[in-house]
Amino acid sequence: MSAAIAASASGVDVVVLDQRKAPGGQIYRNIEAANADVASSLGTDYLQGADLVKQFRESAAEYRPDATVWEISVGLEVYVSGGSGARIIQAQRVVIATGALERPFPIPGWTLPGVMAAGAAQSLLKQDGLLPEGSVVLAGTGPLILLLACQYLDMGVNIAALLETTHPSNRKRALAYLPQAVTAGKYLWKGATMLKRLKHHGVRHIHGVEALRALGEDRLRQVEFRVGSSEQIIDTSLLLLHQGVVPDVNLTGALGCAMDWDNQSLCFRPRLDPWGSSSVAGISVVGDGAAIIGSQSAIWAGKLAGLDAACRFNHIDQGQRDAKTQKAQRALKRSLKVRPFLETLYRPANAFRIPEQPETIVCRCEEVEAGCIRKQIECGAMDPNAIKSRLRCGMGPCQGRYCGLTVSEIIAAETGKQMSEIGYYRLRPPVKPVPISDILALATGELPAEVKLPDPFKKKTLWLRM
Amino acid sequence: MAADVIIIGGGIQGCSTALHLALQGVQVMVIEKNYCGRHASGVNAGGVLRAGRYPVELPLSTAALKIWADAPNLVDDDCGFRPIGRLKVAESDEEMDKLAARYAMVQDLGYTHERLIDRKELRDMEPDIAAHAVGAIHAPGCGHANPFRTLNAFKQKAITLGVKFHEKTRVNRVRRGGSIWHVETRDQTYEAPILVNTAGAWGDQVAKDLGETVPLSTIAPMLMVTNRLPPFMRQRIGAVDRVLSIVQQANGTVIIGGGYLGRADRNAETTNLDYARLAFNSQIACDMFPTLREAKIIRAWAGIEGYIADGLPVIGPSATEENAYHAFGFSAHGFHLGPIVGRILAQLVVDGHSEIPIDAFRIDRFVTEDNSNRC
Numbered sequence A: 001m002s003a004a005i006a007a008s009a010s011g012v013d014v015v016v017l018d019q020r021k022a023p024g025g026q027i028y029r030n031i032e033a034a035n036a037d038v039a040s041s042l043g044t045d046y047l048q049g050a051d052l053v054k055q056f057r058e059s060a061a062e063y064r065p066d067a068t069v070w071e072i073s074v075g076l077e078v079y080v081s082g083g084s085g086a087r088i089i090q091a092q093r094v095v096i097a098t099g100a101l102e103r104p105f106p107i108p109g110w111t112l113p114g115v116m117a118a119g120a121a122q123s124l125l126k127q128d129g130l131l132p133e134g135s136v137v138l139a140g141t142g143p144l145i146l147l148l149a150c151q152y153l154d155m156g157v158n159i160a161a162l163l164e165t166t167h168p169s170n171r172k173r174a175l176a177y178l179p180q181a182v183t184a185g186k187y188l189w190k191g192a193t194m195l196k197r198l199k200h201h202g203v204r205h206i207h208g209v210e211a212l213r214a215l216g217e218d219r220l221r222q223v224e225f226r227v228g229s230s231e232q233i234i235d236t237s238l239l240l241l242h243q244g245v246v247p248d249v250n251l252t253g254a255l256g257c258a259m260d261w262d263n264q265s266l267c268f269r270p271r272l273d274p275w276g277s278s279s280v281a282g283i284s285v286v287g288d289g290a291a292i293i294g295s296q297s298a299i300w301a302g303k304l305a306g307l308d309a310a311c312r313f314n315h316i317d318q319g320q321r322d323a324k325t326q327k328a329q330r331a332l333k334r335s336l337k338v339r340p341f342l343e344t345l346y347r348p349a350n351a352f353r354i355p356e357q358p359e360t361i362v363c364r365c366e367e368v369e370a371g372c373i374r375k376q377i378e379c380g381a382m383d384p385n386a387i388k389s390r391l392r393c394g395m396g397p398c399q400g401r402y403c404g405l406t407v408s409e410i411i412a413a414e415t416g417k418q419m420s421e422i423g424y425y426r427l428r429p430p431v432k433p434v435p436i437s438d439i440l441a442l443a444t445g446e447l448p449a450e451v452k453l454p455d456p457f458k459k460k461t462l463w464l465r466m
Numbered sequence B: 001m002a003a004d005v006i007i008i009g010g011g012i013q014g015c016s017t018a019l020h021l022a023l024q025g026v027q028v029m030v031i032e033k034n035y036c037g038r039h040a041s042g043v044n045a046g047g048v049l050r051a052g053r054y055p056v057e058l059p060l061s062t063a064a065l066k067i068w069a070d071a072p073n074l075v076d077d078d079c080g081f082r083p084i085g086r087l088k089v090a091e092s093d094e095e096m097d098k099l100a101a102r103y104a105m106v107q108d109l110g111y112t113h114e115r116l117i118d119r120k121e122l123r124d125m126e127p128d129i130a131a132h133a134v135g136a137i138h139a140p141g142c143g144h145a146n147p148f149r150t151l152n153a154f155k156q157k158a159i160t161l162g163v164k165f166h167e168k169t170r171v172n173r174v175r176r177g178g179s180i181w182h183v184e185t186r187d188q189t190y191e192a193p194i195l196v197n198t199a200g201a202w203g204d205q206v207a208k209d210l211g212e213t214v215p216l217s218t219i220a221p222m223l224m225v226t227n228r229l230p231p232f233m234r235q236r237i238g239a240v241d242r243v244l245s246i247v248q249q250a251n252g253t254v255i256i257g258g259g260y261l262g263r264a265d266r267n268a269e270t271t272n273l274d275y276a277r278l279a280f281n282s283q284i285a286c287d288m289f290p291t292l293r294e295a296k297i298i299r300a301w302a303g304i305e306g307y308i309a310d311g312l313p314v315i316g317p318s319a320t321e322e323n324a325y326h327a328f329g330f331s332a333h334g335f336h337l338g339p340i341v342g343r344i345l346a347q348l349v350v351d352g353h354s355e356i357p358i359d360a361f362r363i364d365r366f367v368t369e370d371n372s373n374r375c
Helices: A002-009 A038-043 A046-060 A119-127 A143-154 A169-174 A184-200 A248-253 A294-312 A319-335 A340-343 A370-378 A386-392 A405-413 A435-438 B012-023 B055-067 B071-075 B094-108 B119-125 B147-160 B200-209 B276-290 B290-292 B338-351
Strands: A013-017 A062-063 A067-072 A079-081 A089-092 A094-096 A100-102 A116-117 A138-140 A159-162 A207-214 A222-228 A230-235 A240-244 A245-246 A259-262 A267-268 A283-285 A361-363 B006-007 B026-033 B086-091 B115-118 B135-139 B164-166 B171-178 B180-183 B189-192 B194-197 B216-226 B235-238 B246-248 B252-257 B262-267 B270-272 B296-302 B305-307 B314-317 B324-327
Touching: A002 A046, A002 A094, A002 A294, A013 A067, A038 A046, A038 A119, A038 A143, A046 A294, A067 A248, A067 A294, A094 A294, A100 A119, A116 A119, A119 A240, A138 A143, A138 A222, A143 A159, A143 A184, A143 A240, A159 A207, A159 A222, A169 A340, A222 A283, A245 A267, A267 B094, A267 B164, A283 A294, A294 A319, A319 B135, A340 A386, A361 A370, A361 A405, A370 A386, A370 A405, A386 A405, A386 B147, A435 B276, A435 B290, B006 B012, B006 B180, B006 B189, B012 B026, B012 B147, B012 B324, B012 B338, B026 B189, B055 B071, B055 B094, B055 B338, B071 B147, B086 B094, B086 B119, B094 B115, B094 B135, B115 B119, B147 B164, B147 B338, B171 B200, B180 B194, B194 B200, B194 B338, B200 B216, B200 B324, B216 B276, B235 B276, B252 B276, B262 B296, B270 B296, B276 B290, B314 B338
Parallel strands: A013 A062, A094 A283, A116 A240, A138 A159, A138 A240, B006 B026, B006 B194, B026 B164, B086 B235, B194 B324
Antiparallel strands: A067 A079, A079 A089, A100 A245, A207 A222, A222 A230, A259 A267, B086 B135, B115 B135, B171 B180, B180 B189, B216 B252, B216 B262, B216 B296, B216 B305, B235 B246, B246 B252, B262 B270, B314 B324
16 A cells, blocks of 8 residues: 555556455455444554555555456566456556465464464454454464454453463573664563553463464364473363464565575565565565565555655656655664564474474375475475475465475475575465466467467378488 | 486486386486476376377387386386376367277277267266267376376386486586596586486487487476366366367366467576466366366466477487487477386397387487488
8 A cells, every 4th residue: 555655646557456355454454444342452553554544545546456466477467366357457567565474383283173373363353353252272472462362352252371482582582682673662562561461361371382282183172282391281162373474475486586585584585675676677575575574664665665666667756766765764774673673582483383293284285294294305305396296285275375484494404404595385376276267268369379289189191201 | 426327307208217227237327407307297287198199109108008007016106197098079070070080090000099989978978078079089098197206206216226316416518538428517527338318308408419409499388277176077188179188186176288388498497377378278178178167276387398390209329429318309298108218218228229119209300311400
């Protein structure tokens, strides 16, 4: 939204293609229509989104909801499918703002019905005001899980336990980054307030959780874990997991944008210039799809990319671009200083990213277990794509979103190589499953004859020098 | 580093050749620029098809089918081979006449693996096929295998028998020094008295170092795969005049292809898809099986294949050099032949002759009498 507002204000002809039915993305999901009680429980950060959406609605940018982009060609043809049918839009520049995915959380039993991602649960709350019935266990690390716990408390949900998987040593390491985290005060204060509320409501908040497992035959019945040397079990029908978010690189990866491994935030992200331009001509990336920077920073980054586009189309010159973005540049720079602190504090433990038990499922779509992956590595498959070809992991409908990082990290752990060397799956289009009827709509006119392979079947005489 | 034989290219032809040589006690080294099966061998449609072959390929194809059926004894794995049969379906009376002519020709050559079936029998075999289908050639025994699993089974068995694989090792140049082949890569030079070129879409580059020119171009046949669907297609299905090959795999997903081409960049080793053509491909698939209209496309891709001007591979000894052999440029139909081609190359290397005539595939077939190059 921010990039569209900035670019269209400078005279750029902008179309925004949004998979959802209304603007707001994940953070401000359903902001225009949210029920007042739900909205106030979601807090002031959420409510701020209303201003942005209003600005966006008033901008000259054309908004197309229910429009799923599933491929962008090298010539910047954008393939769209969804409510209004399939079409191709020829762009001169594309700003990708596809946001983040929840980091995979592969523990034993995470595929059981009754186990889901905390972010997904929060989306259900924002979109439809849906709340868990019965008691819920939240487990993981990071601010979102505390936030969701507080939102649930406000709405009367029974929280059986909040299990912190954050390694206790993270705190000490994160302290080193505190001095540079100039805005960390706000975050710390927010965090402290949330913790206080949880304590005040008597939520069972357990730290130093290890060896987390979801138990049950047909669905989740219990959550088992260890704290120090004590094994514990809690009965529950809902377990919400979360250990941070990572950039959704499926579209940028499929486009061939150069990627770097970020060892601080443990994710791949597209290599970008200060304006958000990627290594592929005509493609910029902003927001959490570029690097996990949070909503406020994403607004600044969007403005930079939007005005950079305006400059490239000669609606404004470089001087105007630089002048208009001075404030955004400074604000972005300042807001990013808090990242090392947060990333260190909430760095997910190795054991929760790289599953140790051989029977833990890594690829949910094709049900590939960690042990099978290790076995293939032993047999010499050192490349995520070789593992994919051998075991089909990453070939299901999610296109590797659930297993990509885990597979690469298992290979790195087993071989002792760097993640930058291991790399990631080769990402294939379509980026999202696309109904075949939408592809059929692209079959117009006559097909040129030369594309057929010569068919031996039709060949009457075969040329041979006998 | 030295061996008896150096094989350049770790695709199905290279791995099969390595395995068959190792079975005869030959010391083999395979040099592969990526990982084995990275291109055509690993990402093809898995067709194990004798039906619809060029007549000159039928002997090879028939022998290959025997090896496929016996894969567990050769490589300790069935390679996912499912001999579900294959139907070449006529969509008009005119196409049915063509099928009848093809059937007659194959019978005349003495082969009995194809059957001509009418509308009723076709519908009995494939109840969900479109109403306009008038008949088909049915080829029992043909079918489908899992490409990468096959490649891997051949490779692993070869490793068990002592074959050394050097992956992520790109060959810069091949030259002969006396009776020894020197295969130069960035880090070192490998040496052996015998050279085998199974470099696929890059095979002409190796041949060039031997002074041999082959009219090879690179193509990128495209494939799509759907979400998992309830079983509705029993056999592998092809069309006659239109471009189509579809198969429903054991897991319910349907592979749609047949030869519509994307764009290949051989040097960058990348491909780009052409959605207009995939759209036509999808259209034909949905025409043939209307059930597919409800499907979703999960993934689309294209592999890089070496295509030789007459559509036939190069198989056999070098025409310019002693102790050098080729098997490349399979022109988008080499997967099925891999198991037999490896055995033939091993025979050429060890015995000097092949059990099956391969003269039609010799590398100098494009050189005219006056020695000028036809292409």
